[in-house]
Amino acid sequence: MLRDPMVTAVQEKTGAGKSVDADLARRAFRTMLLARATEEKLAALYRAGMIKGGVFLGKGQEALSTASAIFLRKGDIFGPLIRDQAGRLAFGDTVLDTLRTYLGSAKGPMRGRDGNIHRGRPKEGYYAMISHLGALIPVVAGGLYARRLRGETGVVGVTSIGDGATSTGAFHEGVNLAAVERLPLVVVVANNQYAYSTPNNRQFACADLLDKAAGYGIAGFKCDGTDPAACLETLHLAVQAAREGHGPQLVVATLLRLVGHGEHDDAGYVDPGLRKANVGRDCLDVGAAQLIEAGTATAADIAAWTKEAQAEVEAALNKAQREKGPDPDTEDWQAISTEHLVEGQYDTEDE
Amino acid sequence: MSVTYLEAIRAAQEKALSDDPRVFIYGQDVGVFGGAFKATKNLAAEFPGRVMDSPLSEDAIVGMAIGAAIEGARPIVEMQFADFSTVGFNQIVNQAATLYYRTDVPCPIVVRLPSGGTLGAGPFHSQSMEAIYSHYPGLVVMTPATVEDAYSMLLEAVAIDDPVIFCEHKLLYYHLKADKLPDTAQPAGKARIARAGRDATVVTYSAMLHESLQAAEELVEEGWQIEVIDLRTVKPLDTDTVLASVARTGRLLVVGEAWPWGGVTAEVISRIATEGFGLLDAAPMRLNAKDTPVPYHPDLWAAHRPTASAVAARLRKLLTQ
Numbered sequence: 001m002l003r004d005p006m007v008t009a010v011q012e013k014t015g016a017g018k019s020v021d022a023d024l025a026r027r028a029f030r031t032m033l034l035a036r037a038t039e040e041k042l043a044a045l046y047r048a049g050m051i052k053g054g055v056f057l058g059k060g061q062e063a064l065s066t067a068s069a070i071f072l073r074k075g076d077i078f079g080p081l082i083r084d085q086a087g088r089l090a091f092g093d094t095v096l097d098t099l100r101t102y103l104g105s106a107k108g109p110m111r112g113r114d115g116n117i118h119r120g121r122p123k124e125g126y127y128a129m130i131s132h133l134g135a136l137i138p139v140v141a142g143g144l145y146a147r148r149l150r151g152e153t154g155v156v157g158v159t160s161i162g163d164g165a166t167s168t169g170a171f172h173e174g175v176n177l178a179a180v181e182r183l184p185l186v187v188v189v190a191n192n193q194y195a196y197s198t199p200n201n202r203q204f205a206c207a208d209l210l211d212k213a214a215g216y217g218i219a220g221f222k223c224d225g226t227d228p229a230a231c232l233e234t235l236h237l238a239v240q241a242a243r244e245g246h247g248p249q250l251v252v253a254t255l256l257r258l259v260g261h262g263e264h265d266d267a268g269y270v271d272p273g274l275r276k277a278n279v280g281r282d283c284l285d286v287g288a289a290q291l292i293e294a295g296t297a298t299a300a301d302i303a304a305w306t307k308e309a310q311a312e313v314e315a316a317l318n319k320a321q322r323e324k325g326p327d328p329d330t331e332d333w334q335a336i337s338t339e340h341l342v343e344g345q346y347d348t349e350d351e
Numbered sequence: 352m353s354v355t356y357l358e359a360i361r362a363a364q365e366k367a368l369s370d371d372p373r374v375f376i377y378g379q380d381v382g383v384f385g386g387a388f389k390a391t392k393n394l395a396a397e398f399p400g401r402v403m404d405s406p407l408s409e410d411a412i413v414g415m416a417i418g419a420a421i422e423g424a425r426p427i428v429e430m431q432f433a434d435f436s437t438v439g440f441n442q443i444v445n446q447a448a449t450l451y452y453r454t455d456v457p458c459p460i461v462v463r464l465p466s467g468g469t470l471g472a473g474p475f476h477s478q479s480m481e482a483i484y485s486h487y488p489g490l491v492v493m494t495p496a497t498v499e500d501a502y503s504m505l506l507e508a509v510a511i512d513d514p515v516i517f518c519e520h521k522l523l524y525y526h527l528k529a530d531k532l533p534d535t536a537q538p539a540g541k542a543r544i545a546r547a548g549r550d551a552t553v554v555t556y557s558a559m560l561h562e563s564l565q566a567a568e569e570l571v572e573e574g575w576q577i578e579v580i581d582l583r584t585v586k587p588l589d590t591d592t593v594l595a596s597v598a599r600t601g602r603l604l605v606v607g608e609a610w611p612w613g614g615v616t617a618e619v620i621s622r623i624a625t626e627g628f629g630l631l632d633a634a635p636m637r638l639n640a641k642d643t644p645v646p647y648h649p650d651l652w653a654a655h656r657p658t659a660s661a662v663a664a665r666l667r668k669l670l671t672q
């Protein structure tokens with residue numbers, strides 16, 4: 001039996017688009033600002049030794065991350081990864097829950113059981129990544145599949161991935177499976193030139209990661225990840241195409257991570273030339289200039305929004321810092337939900 | 352001068368590369384960057400073309416090492432964290448582990464697993480996977496607890512003609528120090544009496560050796576002499592050394608950082624119960640992590656893993672039983 005040939009379109013978006021109105025542009029920019037303010041605070045807390053474990057930030061990727069989630073609505077699925085603080089906020093995560101998770105508050109969504117970027121609220125379509133890169137792609141595909149089974153239509157799932165993790169088996173298997181099932185999945189590749197220290201020329205040999213879209217028989221988009229307007233325009237189209245039933249969409253954005261892999265890492269391996277090139281622009285600077293030029297905001301507006309974002313972070317920190325961590329003595333220490341099948345901690349009891 | 356556990360691992364790889372042209376190192380960020388933990392620092396410069404960054408592809412990394420080993424190379428593969436070896440699991444347990452049995456061609460690869468819990472590392476950067484790999488026939492599983500063993504066992508791992516899973520503990524990387532690297536070594540597969548005693552035997556390995564030694568120290572003040580055995584290699588398991596110790600002490604506690612169901616501690620107890628039941632004056636005991644993923648929060652983590660005080664408490668129970 002012959003299958004319908006899939007629409008394989010490759011589109012490149014640059015500059016301001018028509019489909020993104022001023023309101024949305026403002027909302028997106030404020031989300032970027034809030035993410036940046038949140039992450040700056042996280043970095044400061046890390047340096048002060050107040051966060052246990054690593055801190056992994058997305059500085060420079062706020063535009064792409066925001067755009068990934070801002071077109072989603074209730075009932076959609078978002079599966080963010082390491083550098084998606086902005087997208088998480090756009091999807092409805094809060095600064096408070098972010099700080100709670102980093103500080104180990106029992107009131108956070110992860111209750112101290114997991115930390116930092118490994119957070120989510122699956123019941124709300126906000127999936128919680130595991131560290132194993134690539135692993136979330138088939139999971140988001142599965143979420144979409146279940147929604148289809150339930151007869152829900154017009155649902156979209158977005159998940160993101162780095163250039164490095166496009167080399168995983170899970171990426172290949174997940175994207176291929178989504179293509180075969182024609183699921184409304186948008187996979188956003190943040191091609192930030194490095195996977196930890198590994199440059200792209202040690203990661204893949206294709207001329208452009210977008211070439212992979214054709215191999216899977218899915219649509220592909222590319223955009224300048226440092227350009228907020230281009231990111232919004234591109235993701236708007238990709239999400240819409242998925243929502244309208246055109247199957248998986250691969251979005252490849254080019255940008256640079258403007259921080260280390262984690263806050264422990266000085267990123268000395270990054271080619272200084274890249275930092276000075278277009279790819280090394282700070283999307284917040286680009287976004288501010290775009291808003292001012294379009295008359296969507298003034299420099300004074302942006303300064304005020306920045307202050308507001310910082311104040312929101314301060315307020316959330318005040319609250320999160322006063323909350324208690326989990327109490328090992330009252331923890332249930334149960335890894336399964338079926339009460340009568342819980343073995344109990346026979347091994348470590350009463351110590 | 353002193354040398355850390357991590358430096359010993361680096362030095363062993365340096366020696367392996369310089370002694371044997373068949374050796375190469377492959378893994379994520381192991382090249383110029385020197386690895387996530389710097390276990391291959393400067394090796395790429397010292398040995399051009401033999402210490403290479405891989406793509407982010409654990410399955411392919413291990414598979415590639417296996418192919419190279421078939422052709423006579425001696426690859427050392429670094430997993431960035433032990434936890435990510437699950438992505439290369441199929442290649443390790445089905446390809447590497449079965450090769451010799453099926454084809455009479457051995458598979459001399461070393462897979463280095465930065466293992467075990469550290470503060471704030473959470474569910475996916477803390478796992479102890481020795482039991483899982485030991486379950487599969489065809490693999491040697493090493494769990495060095497000392498700087499000397501980290502060095503000499505890694506060299507031995509490279510020399511061994513079979514696939515070796517080298518579980519190095521991240522908690523020991525920077526803090527555990529020795530005066531110098533060893534010139535001689537006990538062979539793999541032999542356990543070591545890390546502390547002699549007469550009242551009870553603690554059998555353990557990897558980072559739990561240090562918790563157990565501390566617990567034994569604590570009990571000296573209470574008048575107890577605890578013998579502590581470091582298994583060093585969990586597969587093969589040196590049952591004889593454990594049996595001989597239990598013959599002297601009559602009491603056995605087995606301590607491991609991995610999860611309680613099955614695993615190394617259960618295996619030791621099962622062997623001593625079947626082969627040395629008559630030697631036991633009390634029911635053997637064991638202590639493991641709790642049966643949940645490794646929690647992120649420091650307070651939960653401290654309660655999740657066995658600590659010196661938990662080992663001491665368990666020993667008090669064992670001694671008064």
Ligand SMILES: Cc1ncc(C[n+]2csc(CCOP(=O)(O)OP(=O)(O)O)c2C)c(N)n1
Pocket residue numbers: 082083131132133161162163164165166168190192194195196257261379407409431435438
């Ligand atoms: C399966 C797997 N292997 C290894 C790692 C360790 N690791 C964490 S981040 C990272 C680099 C990721 O690079 P990329 O996918 O490009 O994303 P970026 O960090 O650039 O956002 C690696 C190797 C992991 N998390 N998962």
